[in-house]
Amino acid sequence: MMFNDFKLIGDRPVYIQVKDYLQKMIAQGGLLADQKLPSTRELSELLHVSRNTVIAAYTSLEDEGFIYTIRGKGSFAAAVIPARRCHEPSHDLKLDWKQRLSGTAQLADELDLMKRGIRAAKGTISFTSIAPDEKLFDLDQVKRAFLDRMSIEGDVLLNYGYAKGYKPLMEYLLQYMENKGVNVSGKDLLITNGFTEGFELVLSALQKRHGTVLCENPTHNTAIKNLKLHGYDITGIEMESDGICLDKVEQALQEQSFDFAFLIPSYHNPTGIVMSPEKRVKLIELMTAYQIPIVEDGFNEELRYSGAHVAPLIASAGASNNVVYIGSFSKVLFPGIRVGWILADHELIYYLESIKRARSIHTSTLDQSLLYQYLLNGNLDKYLKRARAEYKRKYEWTKQCIEEHIPCKRVSGDGGLHVFVEFEQGFKTRELLKMCSERGVIFTPGDNFYTDGTGQHTMRLGFSRVADEDISQGIRIIGQAAAQLMG
Secondary structure, three states: OOOOOOOOOOOOOHHHHHHHHHHHHHHOOOOOOOOEOOOHHHHHHHHOOOHHHHHHHHHHHHHOOOEEEEOOOEEEEOOOOOOOOOOOHHHOOOOOHHHHOOHHHHHHHHOOHHHHOOOOOOOOEEOOOOOOOHHHOOHHHHHHHHHHHHHHHHHHHOOOOOOOOOHHHHHHHHHHHHHOOOOOOOEEEEEEOHHHHHHHHHHHHOOOOOOEEEEEEOOOHHHHHHHHHOOOEEEEEEEEOOEEOHHHHHHHHHHOOOOEEEEOOOOOOOOOOOOOHHHHHHHHHHHHHOOOOEEEEEOOOOOEOOOOOOOOHHHHOOOOOOEEEEEEOOOOOOOOOOOEEEEEEHHHHHHHHHHHHHHHOOOOHHHHHHHHHHHHOOHHHHHHHHHHHHHHHHHHHHHHHHHHHOOOOEEEOOEOOEEEEEOOOOOOHHHHHHHHHHOOEEOEEHHHHOOOOOOOOEEEEEOOOOOHHHHHHHHHHHHHHHHHHOO
C-alpha cells in the first residue's frame, strides 16, 4: 500500500520529512506525472501527522516545482524527469572500478594505515591518538570569538574568500612568526587546510629533478605517504638524542643529490625529540652549502615543558630563502578548525597560491576568521598555559609508569603529546600489539614511521586523551605482555 513506509526520524522538522518523502517518490517515479495526490486531510491520516504539516510540505513541494495545484481539484505530481532505472538486465552496467584505478589510487589504499589499523572496541585503552584533549577546549571563548567576528562581517565570511587567505589572519600569523625570530623580509604566507594540504601543495609545486628526499628516520607517516604518492625515493637519517645525526646527513649529501629535505625539528613525530639550537644552526649551514631546500614541519612548537624557547629552523636561516615552513595549530588548539599556513619565499608563495586556487579555491573563511578572532582576543596564551600544565603532568606520569612497568631500552620525548619507546633489537612490537589488543590496550607500532622498513622494536604512545588511571593500567598491561614476550 502506498505511503505505508513513511517513518519519522530524529528531531528534524516533520514537514520537511514529509516533503522529502514525497519528493523522493516523485523523483523515482513512484508518483507519476499528473497523478493526483491525496488531500491534505487524507495524507495527514495516512502518515499520522498533522494536517498543517502536510499543508506546509505541499507548499514547499509546489515552490520547488515537484507538484502543482488546480483550484477546486487538488494537488498533482508535476512532470519532472524521474530517476528511472532501466529494467532490462542487459542494460545494467557493472564496471570493475578496480581495473580503472590509477597507480596513485592503489598506492594510497596500500599506504592507508587507518583502514588496516586495529579497531578499538568499546572500553579499549588507546594510546594511538596524538590529538589534543578536547576537555581542555575553552568553548565559551570559541563561541565568543565566533559571535564577535560574525557581528563584524558575517555577510563577508559566508561568501567566497581568497585563495591566499583571510588577510587579518595572514597579518597576525606573519607577526606571530616574526615573534619567533623569523626574518619575514622577502617572505610571504599562504593559508591552507592544515599541514597535510600545505605539504601536498609544496610537493605539487617543486620540480622533481632527482626524485630523492632526505628526512629523519623515523618520521611523520603522513609525510612518508605523500612523498611516496609523488614518486619520491626517501633517504632516512637516524636520530640522536638531540636531533638528526649531522655526520650521516653530510655523508648522504656527499653521496647523492636531493630535491629537498623534510624535517621536524620540534617534538619530532614520532620520537618527540627537540633538535638542539646548536644542531639547528649547523644543519642550516650544511643545507645552505649544498643548496638544498628544507621543508620544515612546525609540529607542536608551543608545547615545550621545560628549558628555553627553541626557534624554528626558518629563524636560523635568517635572510636566506631556502626554508619552507608549514605551520598549524591542530595539535595545540583545535584540529576541527582545519587551518594551517605556509611561510616561504614570496616567489614560491606566488605559485602556491595558483595551485591552491585550482585545488580547493580557498580555505574556509569562516574557520580562518574564527581562529583569527580567538587569537586576537588574547586566548592563545591563556589556553597554552593551561594545556602545558596538563600535558606536562600527563607526560611525567606516563614516563613514570613506563619506567616502573615496561622493560624497554629507551624512552624519548621532550614533551608534546606522545613518547617513543624502544626495545632491544629483535623485539617485535607488532606481536606485542596483538597480545595487548586482546587485553584491551592498543598503541601505534613504530615501524609505521620508518622510511626503510625497520623500527619493528619501537612504538609510539600518545597520552594526551588518556585518563590518568587508564595510562597506568594500560602501561602495566603493555609491560606485562612485553615481559612475557621476552620469556
